[in-house]
Every structure is written in structure tokens, then in C-alpha cells.
Amino acid sequence: xxVQLGRNRKLQVATCFAVDRNGKLLNMTKxxxxxxxxxxxxxxxxxxxxxxxxxxxxxxxILSKMHKALGSADEESKKCIDNYNALLESDYGETxxxxxxxxxxxxxxxxxxxxxxxxxxxxxxxxVKANAHGCACDFPKWLSCVKGEAIPDHALPPFPIVxxxxxxxxxxxxxxxxxxxxxSFMKASEGTHFSLEQYVPHSGTVYKIYVVGKHIFVGCRPSxxxxxxxxxxxxxxxxxxxxxCTEYTTTEECSAYITFCSNIITNRIGxxxxxxxxxxxxxxxxxxxxxxxxxxxxxxxxxEWGIDLFGFDVLVDKNTKExxxxxxxxxxxxxxxxxxxxHINKLFLAQGEKHAVSADVAQLRQPDVLRQxxxxxxxxxxxxxxxxxxxxxxxxxxxxxxxHGTDTVLATFYDPHQPERRIHDEKSFLHNISxxxxxxxxxxxxxxxxxxxxxxxxxxxxxxxxxxDSRTLAELLGSTGDREKAFSALGRALYKFHSVIENEGFxxxxxxxxxxxxxxxxxCFMLLETWRRKCLMKGARVVETAGWREVVEVLEGKDVExxxxxxxxxxxxxxxxxxxxxxxxxxxxxxxxxxxxxxAALLSPGFCGPDLVVxxxxxxxxxxxxxxxxxxxxxxxxxxxxxxxxxxxxxEPIETAxxxxxxxxxxxxxxxxxxLGMYKALLLVGETYQxxxxxxxxxxxxxxxxxxxxxx
Numbered sequence: 001x002x003v004q005l006g007r008n009r010k011l012q013v014a015t016c017f018a019v020d021r022n023g024k025l026l027n028m029t030k031x032x033x034x035x036x037x038x039x040x041x042x043x044x045x046x047x048x049x050x051x052x053x054x055x056x057x058x059x060x061x062i063l064s065k066m067h068k069a070l071g072s073a074d075e076e077s078k079k080c081i082d083n084y085n086a087l088l089e090s091d092y093g094e095t096x097x098x099x100x101x102x103x104x105x106x107x108x109x110x111x112x113x114x115x116x117x118x119x120x121x122x123x124x125x126x127x128v129k130a131n132a133h134g135c136a137c138d139f140p141k142w143l144s145c146v147k148g149e150a151i152p153d154h155a156l157p158p159f160p161i162v163x164x165x166x167x168x169x170x171x172x173x174x175x176x177x178x179x180x181x182x183x184s185f186m187k188a189s190e191g192t193h194f195s196l197e198q199y200v201p202h203s204g205t206v207y208k209i210y211v212v213g214k215h216i217f218v219g220c221r222p223s224x225x226x227x228x229x230x231x232x233x234x235x236x237x238x239x240x241x242x243x244x245c246t247e248y249t250t251t252e253e254c255s256a257y258i259t260f261c262s263n264i265i266t267n268r269i270g271x272x273x274x275x276x277x278x279x280x281x282x283x284x285x286x287x288x289x290x291x292x293x294x295x296x297x298x299x300x301x302x303x304e305w306g307i308d309l310f311g312f313d314v315l316v317d318k319n320t321k322e323x324x325x326x327x328x329x330x331x332x333x334x335x336x337x338x339x340x341x342x343h344i345n346k347l348f349l350a351q352g353e354k355h356a357v358s359a360d361v362a363q364l365r366q367p368d369v370l371r372q373x374x375x376x377x378x379x380x381x382x383x384x385x386x387x388x389x390x391x392x393x394x395x396x397x398x399x400x401x402x403x404h405g406t407d408t409v410l411a412t413f414y415d416p417h418q419p420e421r422r423i424h425d426e427k428s429f430l431h432n433i434s435x436x437x438x439x440x441x442x443x444x445x446x447x448x449x450x451x452x453x454x455x456x457x458x459x460x461x462x463x464x465x466x467x468x469d470s471r472t473l474a475e476l477l478g479s480t481g482d483r484e485k486a487f488s489a490l491g492r493a494l495y496k497f498h499s500v501i502e503n504e505g506f507x508x509x510x511x512x513x514x515x516x517x518x519x520x521x522x523x524c525f526m527l528l529e530t531w532r533r534k535c536l537m538k539g540a541r542v543v544e545t546a547g548w549r550e551v552v553e554v555l556e557g558k559d560v561e562x563x564x565x566x567x568x569x570x571x572x573x574x575x576x577x578x579x580x581x582x583x584x585x586x587x588x589x590x591x592x593x594x595x596x597x598x599x600a601a602l603l604s605p606g607f608c609g610p611d612l613v614v615x616x617x618x619x620x621x622x623x624x625x626x627x628x629x630x631x632x633x634x635x636x637x638x639x640x641x642x643x644x645x646x647x648x649x650x651x652e653p654i655e656t657a658x659x660x661x662x663x664x665x666x667x668x669x670x671x672x673x674x675x676l677g678m679y680k681a682l683l684l685v686g687e688t689y690q691x692x693x694x695x696x697x698x699x700x701x702x703x704x705x706x707x708x709x710x711x712x
Contacts (some may be wrong), residue, residue: 003373005360005460006058006451010035011352014052014059016042018069018080036455037345043067048087049543060352061456062100063309065331070104070111071169099355106305106330112166114194117142120325123304127296130536135290136322137297141198147186153179157198160227165191175199177229180250181257200315200324201226205313207289209617210274210334211298212343213350218289219274220334222265223315231305241265273608274336288316293323296533298705301328303537308347353453360451361413361460365400368390370411374402377447378409378463394472394589399603401466408468409446412603413461417660434462440500442493442602466592467601473591477627487620487636492644493591493600494616498580499648501610523582523611524672525564531679538683547700551678563671563706573658575613575645576665582611586619588627617641618669622677622705638663671706678702 040059042051044066052058057397066084069077084104087096094520097103109115120139127137141157144166156179156363163174163185186194206223209216226238231247234256236244243260277294280287288572294314301310315324334340363369371386381389381404400411438445449460476486486519583602590603620640624633641662645654685692 002376003364003369006458007352007356007453009057009454010038011061011454012038012040012055012057012059013348013352014040014042014055014062015443016044016048016062016064016084018044018066018077037348043084045076046083048083049090049092052087059099060355061348062096063331063348064100064102064104065107065109065688067107067330068106071167089091099351101309101351101657102307102330103305106307110328110330111168112310113164113168114144114166116168116195116328117195117303120328123297124325126300126303126537127293130300130533131293131296135293136320137293138322138324139197140200140324140326143196143705144699145186145194145196147189147192147194151179157181157196159348160199160229162197162199162224163189164195164197165189166193166195167191167638171263171629172259173262174257174259175224175227177227177254178250178252178258180248180252181254184246184248185257185259197326199224199227200326201318202324203209203313203318206326207294207316208274208311208335209277209294209298209314211301211309211333212334212337212340213308214346215343216277216294216298217334217337218277218280218294224265225262226318231256234258267634272333273338288318289314290321290323291396297325303534308351309344315373330520334498334509349454349456353456353458355458356453357414357458364411364413364460370400370402370543373449374409374411374463380407394603399590406468408466409463410466410603411449411463411538413449414459416601421472426671434459436500437497438464439602440496442496442500467594467599468591470594470601472589473593473600474588476593477588482597482640483632483636486600488641488643489593490591490620491597491640492647494583494640495644497602498613498616501579501581506551521613522579524615524676527676527679528564528672531676535679535682538685547696551682551696551699551703553632563675567668567672570668571665572664573614573661575662576659576669579610580613580616583616583619586616586623588623614665614669614670615673617644617662617666618673621666622670634663637666638687641666674702674706678706 015316040055042048044064064084066080069080079092087093109119109611117139123139124139131137141164143151143155145151160175160177161182163176164184165172170189172189172192174189176182176185182196202223204223204225205220208219208221210219211217224241227234227237231254232244234254235245237243238258238260241258241260242264243258245256245258247256249255253540277291278545279447280289297312297314301312302308310328310330312325312329313327315326316322317324337343364373368386370391371389373386374389375381375386384404388404392401392403393399394401394410398412400413402409402411434445434448436445443462445462445464446465447463449462450457451460452458473486473490477483586602592601592603593599617637617640621633621637624636628636638659641659642654678699681695681702685695685699
């Protein structure tokens with residue numbers, strides 16, 4: 001039976017809302033929908049498991065929102081939550097959790113303002129650490145209190161204070177200007193527990209930030225004005241915001257407070273067009289909102305919750321320019337967001353493709369399935385019985401070796417869990433890379449694994465010829481083979497790999513489509529910043545250990561930026577900074593060497609980005625330092641470098657001085673590759689990997705290496 005890959009149909013999206021929002025939120029008619037997406041509606045008030053069982057095509061993606069039911073005590077809301085929990089406990093529960101874009105745990109945080117404040121404080125704390133050079137970001141000074149209990153003066157935030165009931169279901173709020181006003185408002189309110197927030201002077205404007213995946217949209221809406229606490233002024237303000245001004249008896253100068261509903265204030269000017277964050281930054285030159293800070297907040301929320309559809313409110317202090325994150329909502333209304341249907345459909349499709357590709361790759365990794373796929377698709381094995389194929393995983397790599405007699409091939413598949421900066425495969429990036437590597441003789445290509453998913457093709461992996469009678473470089477280093485020959489072979493293989501960037505086919509395909517602006521930041525420096533941010537964002541979810549805390553000390557310091565400057569000053573060879581196709585994942589388990597040690601092949605190039613020549617050789621050297629003495633590491637590095645330059649300029653003699661300078665540059669680059677190794681280990685912690693302690697230890701070792709090299 002042949003192996004079935006792909007999903008040649010429309011993407012099935014099931015929506016499940018406690019309150020019917022299909023018309024309000026998605027407003028999807030057949031004309032609105034992309035040709036590739038079909039929406040089905042689940043009724044949260046009825047048995048969800050039975051509804052899914054009746055569907056002819058099961059959902060690829062589910063979008064739920066139970067917030068209204070969580071915040072209500074009526075029987076209908078309770079029924080919605082009971083049905084949701086029953087689905088989680090059913091045989092479909094694990095699938096539901098995997099494909100649902102809005103976990104209930106996120107919504108539970110937003111039911112009361114106490115837990116919301118705690119979450120926003122964590123988010124702003126992470127943003128401040130990650131965005132060391134940006135503007136300040138915080139939650140206003142805050143206090144929780146209970147109706148009827150006395151509050152010490154020293155514990156109160158500065159007046160004016162915005163008073164909000166703990167339950168987000170109660171919309172009525174107040175602004176008070178002294179303690180008597182605070183007690184008076186709480187006494188009259190239907191709430192029993194309250195959140196007290198310092199009022200931020202923000203010129204009457206709240207920035208409504210909407211997020212759809214990586215897209216950020218900004219809308220400016222009216223908010224509370226800056227207050228004059230005189231009675232006449234408060235009465236006028238209350239009228240303008242459709243609130244009330246309540247007087248009370250006090251010895252204080254101000255004898256009134258304002259009661260208002262936030263949704264009435266923000267909605268009173270009707271629809272407001274939202275711009276993308278980039279357009280807002282470009283067009284509103286005098287605006288106080290900082291592009292980078294908002295981007296960090298979005299990233300911190302996504303890292304903490306793993307969701308892609310949410311919004312948050314930002315107030316910017318008109319005096320200090322400090323940004324305050326004062327509210328957050330999941331799956332908001334997206335009022336004024338242009339082409340929202342287009343963006344959410346793209347997000348649905350990306351989520352559906354990710355789940356489907358991961359499932360198909362997992363299927364292909366099963367030995368019996370892989371044997372059948374080889375017989376069906378590789379010409380040399382068309383007449384071979386699947387059971388006669390020998391399948392073996394190569395330890396430390398995503399590659400699989402398949403053999404029949406003396407005929408051996410390697411299969412390498414897409415790994416969705418690697419923390420690499422991936423390009424969306426819209427123009428067949430991986431396929432273009434595979435073709436270019438084949439043309440350069442780096443990885444002779446036998447077959448690409450491709451399938452269609454919801455109306456678009458996707459690349460899952462490839463089969464390539466395998467060096468006969470070969471072993472990994474890691475195995476060779478543990479034996480008695482000729483190591484210098486092996487590292488000379490590695491140098492020649494690296495040259496072929498690097499030079500692909502000049503290959504005509506590569507330039508027509510991958511480079512022009514995916515590497516526009518080749519004079520930009522090399523991949524190693526780009527990943528330093530990208531992975532640094534991700535590690536800091538992820539910090540809240542990683543188990544706190546002594547090792548983790550030691551690593552974080554480096555992450556939060558300025559050592560990385562300093563090291564980059566020092567390293568670039570120390571690099572002397574003109575060859576070191578040449579931009580090439582970088583390997584980015586060069587470990588000795590991912591290098592195959594023929595038994596006679598004259599030829600090598602590179603496995604699993606991972607994300608291939610424009611990078612510096614010296615970076616890959618520095619990776620080689622740091623790996624060598626783990627397995628052999630420094631004197632031998634120097635000899636083997638020189639063997640690889642010498643072979644590299646011999647391949648590059650076969651007609652020109654190699655000057656010893658040139659080799660010496662390049663080797664020196666490789667050693668100078670150790671801090672950069674060490675910190676990258678540290679980040680990568682930290683990013684893998686808590687994903688699908690069980691050896692978190694080992695990953696933390698690996699990160700700590702790289703941290704120590706970085707410190708030692710940087711200090712020296």
C-alpha cells in the first residue's frame with residue numbers, strides 16, 4: 001500500500017465560541033473566504049465531542065473562545081464550560097489541545113484583574129530585560145484591596161487612582177482623587193474586590209494593539225483625559241465620557257469622583273482605521289509609541305502563551321515616555337484592521353500546514369512507512385521487497401540511512417522543532433537549496449519529498465546518495481583513523497558547500513528569492529540578536545536552576561555586544577569575512593567521511609543563510625576542543641583550512657602566513673559561536689526534548705567558554 005502524504009482539500013477550521021461571534025468577528029461568507037479555507041461552527045452549548053464525530057472531515061485547526069462563559073455564573077455559561085472540559089477528557093482531547101489556537105488556560109488568566117495584572121507584570125519585566133536600550137515598559141503602580149477593609153496610606157499608589165473591580169465581567173470603573181473618594185466609590189460599586197492602578201497622564205489616547213501571528217496593527221482611540229480635579233471640570237469630563245460625577249463629604253480639596261465604562265469611552269468615535277505597526281511608525285513621526293517596545297511585548301506574550309490572536313492596550317506617559325501595558329484580551333474584535341480576513345486565513349493555513357507536515361514527517365520516520373516510500377519513489381528499488389531494506393537513524397542528526405546490499409541513500413526530513421530562523425517556504429526555499437547543492441556536487445540529490453497541503457505545495461525533505469563505506473566524523477575521532485586526512489576532506493566539503501552561493505542555479509532560485517540584500521547582516525550576528533530575544537522571552541517558562549541563573553547573567557549583560565565589537569576588530573584575514581552559504585548546524589555527527597578519509601559529505605545543513613566563512617571554521621574548532629587536546633585541535637583545524645584554500649585557488653600556492661592569520665581569526669570567533677550554541681540549547685529546553693538537564697548543562701558549558709574567551 002502506497003504512502004499517502006499531503007492534504008488535497010480545503011483547510012477545515014472549526015470555531016467554538018461561548019457567545020456567537022461568527023457574524024461579529026469573522027463575518028465570513030463564501031465570498032469572504034479564501035478558496036483554501038472552510039469554516040464549520042461548533043455550538044458550545046451542546047455536546048462538542050458528538051458534533052466533531054459527525055463531521056465528515058475532521059478539523060485541521062480549531063479556534064475557541066470561552067471568556068464570556070468563564071466570567072459568568074449562569075447555567076448556559078456553565079454548560080459551555082462543562083462541554084469544553086468533557087471534550088478535553090474524551091479520546092479526542094489530545095488532538096483538540098494540539099490543534100486549538102486558543103487554550104483555555106490563557107483565557108482563565110483574564111477572568112479576573114488580579115491574575116491579569118500578574119501576567120502583565122511578568123511580560124513587562126521580560127521586555128525590560130530583553131529591550132535594554134529601549135524605552136521603559138511597565139504596569140502602573142498597583143494594589144489589590146477588599147471593600148470595607150482599611151488601606152494604609154503608604155500602600156496606596158499615587159493619586160489619581162483608577163479603580164477597577166476584580167472581575168472583568170463588571171465594566172464600571174472609577175477615578176478617585178483621595179482616600180475618601182476611594183472608599184466612597186468602593187462602597188457604591190457592585191464589586192467586592194478591587195484593583196487600584198495609578199493613573200498615567202497620557203493625553204487622552206490609548207493605543208489599541210492587535211496581533212495576528214507576526215503582524216501587529218495599531219489603532220489610536222480616546223481614553224480618559226488628563227484630569228483637573230475641580231468639581232466643575234470633573235462634571236464636564238464625566239459628561240464628555242458619558243460617565244457620572246459623584247460628590248461626597250470630605251475634608252479634602254477634591255470632593256467628587258468619576259464613574260465610567262471603558263468600552264463606552266473607546267467606542268464613542270466609532271470605527272478607527274488601524275495601521276500596521278511599521279506604517280504607524282513611518283507615518284506618525286511625532287508619535288510617542290515606540291516600534292521596538294511594542295514588538296517586544298508581542299513577542300513576550302506569544303512566548304509565554306503560545307498564541308497568535310490577541311490584543312493589548314498601551315498608554316504612553318506624556319512626561320516620561322514610559323510605556324504602560326494596561327489591558328490584554330484574546331481574540332479581540334479587530335475593529336478597523338484592514339484585510340483582517342486575509343491575515344487570519346493566512347494564519348489558519350500556516351497552523352494547518354504546520355500540524356499536517358509534522359504529522360506526515362512523523363509518519364515517514366517510521367521504518368516500515370519509510371521502506372514503502374522508498375520502494376514507491378526511488379527507481380533503483382522499484383522491484384525490491386520493502387522488508388529487505390535496512391533502515392538506521394544516524395545519531396545526533398535528523399538523517400536516516402537506508403541500505404540494500406551495497407546501495408545506500410540518506411533521507412533528511414523537515415524538523416519543526418529546531419529553533420532556527422526559518423523562511424516560509426512560499427517559493428520553495430528548501431527545494432531550491434536542494435537543487436543547488438545537487439548541482440554543486442555537495443549533496444547529490446535523488447528525490448525530493450513534496451506534497452500538497454490545502455492548495456499549496458510543501459517540501460518535507462529529500463533523499464540523497466550516501467558516501468559508500470563511510471562513517472561520521474564523530475565516530476572517526478573516537479577511533480584510530482587518519483584524522484588529518486579526514487579534516488582535509490571536511491575542508492574540501494566545506495568549500496563546495498560555501499561556494500554554492502555563487503552557483504548560477506542557486507542565484508536564480510534560492511538567493512534571489514530568499515536572500516535579497518546579500519550585503520546585510522551575516523547570519524551569525526542576526527541569530528545572536530534573534531535567539532537572545534527568544535531566550536529571554538522564554539525565561540519565564542524554563543525551570544529555574546543554578547545553571548539557568550548563571551546563563552541568564554550572561555544573557556542580560558552587555559557582554560555579547562562588546563564581544564562582537566572586539567571580535568570584529570581582531571579579525572585580520574580578508575578571507576574570514578567573505579559572505580558564503582553558511583552551514584549553521586555543523587557538528588561532527590553531521591559529517592560523513594569515506595573510510596579512506598579522502599572525501600566528506602555534509603548532512604543536514606539546517607537553515608542555510610548568508611554567513612561569514614570564519615564562522616563555520618570556528619564551529620569546527622570549538623567542537624574539536626571538546627574531544628581532543630588544544631595542540632591536536634590546532635593541527636586538525638589547519639588541515640581543514642589548508643584543504644579549503646587549496647580547493648578555492650588550486651593554481652595558486654598557499655602562503656603559510658595566510659593560513660596562520662585565518663586560523664587566528666577562527667579562534668577569535670569562538671565567543672560568537674559559543675554564545676550561539678548556548679542560545680540554541682536554551683531554546684530547545686522544554687520543547688519536545690526530554691533531556692532538559694543535559695541541554696541546560698550544554699548551555700552552561702558554552703556560557704563558560706564564552707566568558708573565558710571574552711575575558712582573554
